[in-house]
Amino acid sequence: MTKHRGFGIDIGGSGIKGAYVDLQTGEFATDRYRIPTPQPATPEAVADTVAELVAHFEVPSSVPIGIDFPAPIIHGVAPMIANLDPSWKGLNVEDLFTKHLDRPVRVVNDADAAGYAEVHYGAAAGRDGLVMVLTLGTGIGSVLVMDGVLVPNTELGHVELDGRDAESYASSGVFERDNLGWEEWAKRLQRYFSHMEMLFSPEVFIVGGGISKKSKKFLPLIETRAPIIPAELQNTAGIVGSALLAAEAAGEFTLDRGTKKRIKKARKEIRAAKKKAKEKVKNAAKAS
Known part of the structure; x- marks a missing residue:
């Protein structure tokens, strides 16, 4: 386990997904693993599924876990809920997962996690x-x-x-x-x-x-x-953003300005390479 890895979890209405994230690049450091969201998606049932996901990766207790959640999160509490069981409303989601996993957990709104990743690793890096x-x-x-x-x-x-x-x-x-x-x-x-x-x-x-x-x-x-x-970043953004926010909250990682510039340069080079590859295929098709 390197010190620049984090772990993120995305909780959705149909699936709960997780992966290790390379915090220096914003890329997945492992394949993503998905477990169907339990129905009904009550707090205890979802917490059990999240624990199963963490056990699958054998995440050490020293690694902060970030979880993106489909609701606003205010001081750990979900004041409303749309895509999960109504019993989540008013619950301290952060306390629930922290106790269930017996380790530090950072819970954030799913859109916030995705947007945060986009700013640090994606289009606005x-x-x-x-x-x-x-x-x-x-x-x-x-x-x-x-x-x-x-x-x-x-x-x-x-x-x-x-x-x-x-x-x-x-x-x-x-x-x-x-x-x-x-x-x-x-x-x-x-x-x-x-x-x-x-x-x-x-x-x-x-x-x-x-x-x-x-x-x-x-x-x-x-x-x-x-x-x-x-x-x-599309479908990776929620996991990546929640992992970064958790690592930052725990004081385990800071994405410095130099790293951000390197990420921006690398992504620019990747886009240019993809464009060149598409043009090559297109030209080859015309030639044939």
Whole structure:
């Protein structure tokens, strides 16, 4: 076990996943392991499944564990719950897992964990100032990170926009439900992004969610002062971000500025290599 490894767990409505993370690079240090979420997903049942996951990896008690959870987390407590059993509401989730695993545990909102990873290892690696991560899905999730420090539990998809809840007007869920065209949806996103920029003046917007894979179809249609960049980490982000937050909280690891710059350079080189490989395949297909 190296000192630069952390362990992260992602708790979802259908699966509970975990992996070791190389904190110097933000990459998985082992294969991810998944166990179906128990039904009903009561606190004790989920805690037992998390313990099973930790036992599978034989995680030493000295390793802090980060857990991303599908609810806001305020001083360890989930004030509301959507995708798990209602009995989680008002429960101190951090205390539950700490006692069940008999070791330090850091529990964070799942969107916050993913956004934190994106800022430190993904699209915004190496950037200072305020970074705003917006995930476009059934709703609109939001994450704010200022100079590398997480501002937790923001719910900026629920700001009022022209007399309505913003995500009820501009989420990708609405885009699909109402069968909008890319340009029509981009006009709605323009209104939302302009409002966010007026309120917060971020240095950069990072756009996540499954639809970010099609970002070339709609992001170029949106104009803001701050650049808008698609997220890079996708499905690894929650585990990576929770592992980093746990290691930092325990004083086990600090991601310094030099490391952030190296990560940014490495990811730029990877993107360039992937682009070159695609062009090579495309040219070979034309030649044949």
